[in-house]
Amino acid sequence: MSTPYILVLYYSRHGATAAMAKQIARGVERAGLEARLRTVPPVSSDCEATAPAIPDEGAPYASLDDLKQCAGLALGSPTRFGNMAAPLKYFLDGTSNLWLTGALVGKPAGVFTSTASLHGGQESTLLSMMLPLLHHGMLISGLPYSESALLETSGGGTPYGPSHHAGADGKRALDAHETTLCRALGERLARVAQQLEMPRG
Template structure:
């Protein structure tokens, strides 16, 4: 059984919904799954003023990342890049990097944006670059998920990872669609299956790591 962590930052609930779907998919593949969020950088008053949705999911510590075979990272797009809360969390992973503690673990990414062309793919690729510096094996969302080829509706999704569109052209909130949630679910299953295969082959944890 592989151990999978779904680690996310979500201000308005869209990424939290995608994280729940990714976790469900990983469990469907037989993985042991934990869900955590990264710390909020805004104080409570500023978060309330910005309309952030309350979230009682447990906050992750940097050190616990080393205990998982695979990690799915989810965060919204901010001007074509990852949200500062996720970047701040990754910037604290120097100790893991020095010890090669995440080398050979599976890393995967999903995101959201407020428009159809809101920098989703750049955010996913930029995040993947950070994970490669940590030595993680990058896994995306393959075209075995046929939902990302749909032309009958506006939908997120890319080979680099599942995505959702958080707002409509009129500015109203839009929740993840069934197709977008299925993309996250498919990605969770795919990541868990690959992590299990690597673990069976003895490739997921380098010998010089705890």
């Protein structure tokens, strides 16, 4: 039997969402599970364009098997007009076979995002990313207010999931509260996945 892992799946053309993914992975590992970082390729406007099967840098591209075999999922995207980025939506649109077989039903999932402006659609992006996960029957995990960083943050952070205010140039680093909330989501997903795997009795 393979080792259970939490899939941290994200799209990022810049470093902010990738930085969040790495902190979520740390939280997963701190709670005792493996974290598997994966990304998705950009969508081309040229219908004949092809990209290398392996990206030049960063996490490898996700496969449907990565998603099928995970014990839980953290899904992340920068905001695009209050919604997830097209490459992530394109990947999710290709998961019909997993939906038909119920491969993701009952697995925990959470979402995270990064925006250029402080009020640039963080909450609507997080909520939009939950919709396909609910259709897959996943168990959505947000962040409870027992996480004190939610009350103290002046950057990113919502009860729907971790968020980050990257600034207009995309270069603002994660602050302490944002980092704490990313790790908290990772820990939460790992713990829920472990509890779901425990024998019922």
